[in-house]
Amino acid sequence: MSKQESAPEQSTLFSRNPSNIMPHKLDLDSKLKFRCHPGVSCFTACCGNINIVLTPYDILRLRRALNLPASEFLLRFTTPVYLEKTDLPGVRINLDEEGRCPFVTEQGCTIYEHRPTTCRYYPVGMSYFRESPEKKDESAPAEEFYFLVKEEHCKGHEEEQVQTIREWRADQGIDESDVMNKEWMELVMRRKSFGHQATLSEQAKRIFFLASTDLDKFRELVFSDSFLSSYELDEETQKKLREDDVELMLFSFRFLAATIFGIRESSLKVREERLKQKMEQIKKDRAGAEKRAEETYRELLKDHEELKKQLESKKK
Numbered sequence: 001m002s003k004q005e006s007a008p009e010q011s012t013l014f015s016r017n018p019s020n021i022m023p024h025k026l027d028l029d030s031k032l033k034f035r036c037h038p039g040v041s042c043f044t045a046c047c048g049n050i051n052i053v054l055t056p057y058d059i060l061r062l063r064r065a066l067n068l069p070a071s072e073f074l075l076r077f078t079t080p081v082y083l084e085k086t087d088l089p090g091v092r093i094n095l096d097e098e099g100r101c102p103f104v105t106e107q108g109c110t111i112y113e114h115r116p117t118t119c120r121y122y123p124v125g126m127s128y129f130r131e132s133p134e135k136k137d138e139s140a141p142a143e144e145f146y147f148l149v150k151e152e153h154c155k156g157h158e159e160e161q162v163q164t165i166r167e168w169r170a171d172q173g174i175d176e177s178d179v180m181n182k183e184w185m186e187l188v189m190r191r192k193s194f195g196h197q198a199t200l201s202e203q204a205k206r207i208f209f210l211a212s213t214d215l216d217k218f219r220e221l222v223f224s225d226s227f228l229s230s231y232e233l234d235e236e237t238q239k240k241l242r243e244d245d246v247e248l249m250l251f252s253f254r255f256l257a258a259t260i261f262g263i264r265e266s267s268l269k270v271r272e273e274r275l276k277q278k279m280e281q282i283k284k285d286r287a288g289a290e291k292r293a294e295e296t297y298r299e300l301l302k303d304h305e306e307l308k309k310q311l312e313s314k315k316k
């Protein structure tokens with residue numbers, strides 16, 4: 001939505017009124033008749049009563065623009081929510097008492113260059129589609145498609161400008177956002193598509209939330225003794241993760257994919273000795289369990305013999 005003193009867009013990929021979605025599947029070459037600019041009578045109307053869920057890249061961009069540590073940004077501007085139709089925790093932007101986005105003024109969006117992905121997309125939405133929901137082949141790539149959200153108050157649809165979805169995406173900087181969000185979105189979509197076949201543990205949810213919202217804390221985790229003694233991270237990788245937030249964010253997606261979703265990840269190797277320790281522990285646990293079972297069995301036999309003797313002596 002509302003660019004300060006100039007152009008378009010707003011709303012959300014995750015939560016919207018289904019009655020406002022046009023029932024036509026669009027692709028990159030589909031035409032979009034729409035223009036948003038400060039001259040429209042509805043200027044900034046779309047920056048209120050909305051649900052803007054933030055991706056990790058949105059959070060990174062916004063807190064950099066506002067020059068805030070992640071924890072302060074999260075505390076001041078967001079509220080934890082579950083990502084739509086999943087048990088994965090994330091955050092959405094807090095609205096003010098009037099239900100308006102905290103970044104909107106009469107002149108438009110004050111953080112326009114750094115605005116969240118959902119604001120860039122509006123009034124276009126993107127979704128994924130899988131051919132055979134029954135088969136649910138996790139390895140099959142999902143088909144991406146677009147749709148138009150047409151809300152009564154949005155007068156941008158009455159403007160004459162026509163462009164393709166491809167051109168719209170490039171103009172709004174969506175291509176870059178999508179590249180950055182892709183791996184994280186795939187995890188969310190995977191959780192959404194394949195449902196709650198297995199419940200995520202509270203610990204898994206906490207790790208997902210931490211990695212998806214607070215890169216400062218995630219960095220502390222990565223450089224903790226327990227993490228470094230569990231995973232092989234060469235010097236070069238460590239340097240990148242220490243210095244480069246985007247590298248750290250992309251690493252966090254792979255970490256989540258491997259640890260929470262069990263997706264094999266070649267760039268994240270568990271240390272050999274850690275694996276051995278784990279195996280030893282499992283063997284020990286198993287041996288312990290077998291030993292305990294044997295002892296219990298012997299005790300039961302003993303009790304049984306005892307009982308038998310008592311019964312026999314009573315008969316006599």
Ligand code: SF4
Pocket residue numbers: 001002009010011046047048052101102103104105108109110111112115116119
């Ligand atoms: S961040 Fe807020 S002010 Fe900016 S476009 Fe999005 S809803 Fe509007």
Ligand code: SF4
Pocket residue numbers: 001002008009010035036037040042043044045046047122153154155156157
């Ligand atoms: S309601 Fe539509 S036209 Fe009006 S400011 Fe928002 S995106 Fe632009």
